Amino acid sequence: MKESLGPRTIGFPTPVFIVGSYDDEGKPNIMNAAAAGMCCFVPPCIYVSLRQATYTYHNIMKRNAFTVSIPPEKYVEEADYLGLASGKKTDKFKVSGLTPVKSKLVDAPYVNEFPVVLECKLKETVNLGSHTMFIGEVLDLKANEEVLIDITSKSGKKLSRIDPKKFLPIIFDMSTRNYYIPGKKIGNGFSDGSKLLKNK
Template identity: 50%
Template structure:
């Protein structure tokens, strides 16, 4: 039997995405978020939701751009640090030893050591309550060559991304393939 739980942010999993921005003085900053996702396919758009109290919020509002750097499991500690420290009080890149790189298509930095990067131009902001959702058009994608398949597409197994379980505050890896999309469900159509 199912048990009722008080409404909460328990959907799982959520992404572990590192959002890059420049502050008003041009200092690169990065913040880990879990509230984000793809929201449109044509044009391709990606959303991130931030609280106004975050340092990154003001930077994105001012610059109108952000990047999303997707960390591999080997950088879980750095990604966690990016989410618990404030760029207002520390230089997260210097402390973590990771490298900020200026995007050549948007006014925001990305994390060099992370294998997959999305460069986004803000096209809309939506006030949702405690969070503001930034809707960004994906105007560029950068990927390490060794994560791409023969068709030039990123392979999840090579990226080795992590996800976050909000209810238990755990970072988790992603398991193996369980089936082919748009194929395994066809058995119900016969």
């Protein structure tokens, strides 16, 4: 029997997205966004939902751009700190020891030490209540060579893809408020379920 826990949001798991932006003076800032993910494939879009009280909210509204840097396992302390401190009061790059890199595509910085980065121009904002959803169109996905693998498409074309086993990105469980890394592979997407298609 299921137990009612009341109306609340949950996801198992959610990505740890570190959102980069510049303030009015051009100071780079980063924050850990708890509500974030993919929302469209064509054009490629992701979202981060932020409270108006955050420093990043106002930075994105003024600059119409943001980046998302995805931290690997060894940066869990820094990633958590970036969600606890406010860029209004402190230089989070300096305190965390991370290095800002100015994007060449959008008016926002990303984290040099994190191996995967998405550079986004602001496409749309949606006021949902406590949070505003910032939908960013991804102009580029950048990744360090050491986290990439080569795969072959069905047409025989060689493609570079990010390998989560090499990357070990941090994921977050909102229910327990704990961080995890991905476990073992248990299936093949867009493939294993095709067995059931034959049973129609």
